[in-house]
Amino acid sequence: MVNTEYDIVASFTREITRVNLAFKQHIQLKLRQNNIDLTFEMLSVLSCLWEQDGINQQEIANITVKDKASMTYLLDNLTKRELVYRQEDDTDRRNKKVYLTSKGKELRVQIQPWVTEMFGMVGNNLPADSVKSLTQTLEKIRENLR
Amino acid sequence: MVNTEYDIVASFTREITRVNLAFKQHIQLKLRQNNIDLTFEMLSVLSCLWEQDGINQQEIANITVKDKASMTYLLDNLTKRELVYRQEDDTDRRNKKVYLTSKGKELRVQIQPWVTEMFGMVGNNLPADSVKSLTQTLEKIRENLR
DNA sequence: ATATAATAGTTTGTACCTAAACTATTATAT
DNA sequence: ATATAATAGTTTAGGTACAAACTATTATAT
Numbered sequence: 324m325v326n327t328e329y330d331i332v333a334s335f336t337r338e339i340t341r342v343n344l345a346f347k348q349h350i351q352l353k354l355r356q357n358n359i360d361l362t363f364e365m366l367s368v369l370s371c372l373w374e375q376d377g378i379n380q381q382e383i384a385n386i387t388v389k390d391k392a393s394m395t396y397l398l399d400n401l402t403k404r405e406l407v408y409r410q411e412d413d414t415d416r417r418n419k420k421v422y423l424t425s426k427g428k429e430l431r432v433q434i435q436p437w438v439t440e441m442f443g444m445v446g447n448n449l450p451a452d453s454v455k456s457l458t459q460t461l462e463k464i465r466e467n468l469r
Numbered sequence: 470m471v472n473t474e475y476d477i478v479a480s481f482t483r484e485i486t487r488v489n490l491a492f493k494q495h496i497q498l499k500l501r502q503n504n505i506d507l508t509f510e511m512l513s514v515l516s517c518l519w520e521q522d523g524i525n526q527q528e529i530a531n532i533t534v535k536d537k538a539s540m541t542y543l544l545d546n547l548t549k550r551e552l553v554y555r556q557e558d559d560t561d562r563r564n565k566k567v568y569l570t571s572k573g574k575e576l577r578v579q580i581q582p583w584v585t586e587m588f589g590m591v592g593n594n595l596p597a598d599s600v601k602s603l604t605q606t607l608e609k610i611r612e613n614l615r
Numbered sequence: 616a617t618a619t620a621a622t623a624g625t626t627t628g629t630a631c632c633t634a635a636a637c638t639a640t641t642a643t644a645t
Numbered sequence: 646a647t648a649t650a651a652t653a654g655t656t657t658a659g660g661t662a663c664a665a666a667c668t669a670t671t672a673t674a675t
Binding site: 328345386388460464 | 484588595
Binding site: 508510511535536538539542543546561562563564 | 629630631632633634639640641
């Protein structure tokens with residue numbers, strides 16, 4: 324069987340997609356099992372705010388690797404669920420800062436352990452630091468693509 | 470600055486998403502610049518057929534890491550563009566085999582070089598075999614998540 | 616000072632994702 | 646043989662992605 328560079332990279336792109344999907348499905352299963360009406364994407368915005376409450380929409384978009392149009396939509400959905408609210412920035416009225424409601428803060432207690440658990444599973448049976456070096460290699464690859 | 474396991478894995482998940490996005494954007498730019506009315510996802514189905522014409526929808530879904538409902542949608546779109554057609558399998562009428570039209574075959578000449586070029590960029594300035602071992606590590610991580 | 620550029624966010628249109636319920640067909644068990 | 650399970654594909658509904666055009670606001674250049 325021939326194993327050309329083309330095939331190697333093709334498998335690589337597929338495997339990236341699969342790992343991405345695995346994270347998503349793992350979390351969505353937890354959410355479904357606990358009857359929590361949230362998607363993976365909404366959760367990634369919430370996680371972001373659990374770390375830094377009150378940042379603006381563009382900052383959330385950068386951190387969560389989404390574009391600002393999606394952010395408008397996602398925040399509308401989170402607002403409907405009364406988990407966040409927007410507030411215009413007085414010092415720069417282009418910005419809208421996003422804050423967690425008390426309901427949004429409370430969810431952290433229930434959900435973050437699942438994320439922590441999932442993240443903990445990642446490094447099993449792998450050499451120490453291998454996730455870190457993996458990430459660095461991925462960064463280089465992304466550089467190569469520009 | 471603290472660098473907990475949580476943070477390390479969080480960066481990892483983000484970097485995966487970014488690399489995925491980089492592939493997508495690279496290709497979509499090429500398509501746009503050449504006025505080709507195709508999305509990244511449609512192209513991944515086409516690529517699959519360029520390798521193996523006449524496989525069924527579920528097989529395409531497995532290879533392209535999509536689910537069968539998306540496949541129905543994508544193939545409808547490709548059929549509208551007259552690039553593929555479906556044909557019921559006589560030996561098992563549950564299956565629909567998918568074939569390239571001549572137009573779908575011709576596109577390969579124009580598009581595949583762009584993919585090959587992009588795939589070639591991936592390994593730049595990286596040790597030989599590092600993409601391969603990267604893929605293997607990703608496979609292990611995916612195993613860990615089940 | 617004022618034209619121009621840059622930035623944040625929204626809207627729109629097209630496309631994609633995915634769980635769940637569904638139809639049709641084939642495989643398996645007893 | 647026949648009930649049951651498994652499989653392939655479609656449909657539906659709610660949600661997401663993203664380019665392009667848009668408004669509002671702030672920054673920059675001359």
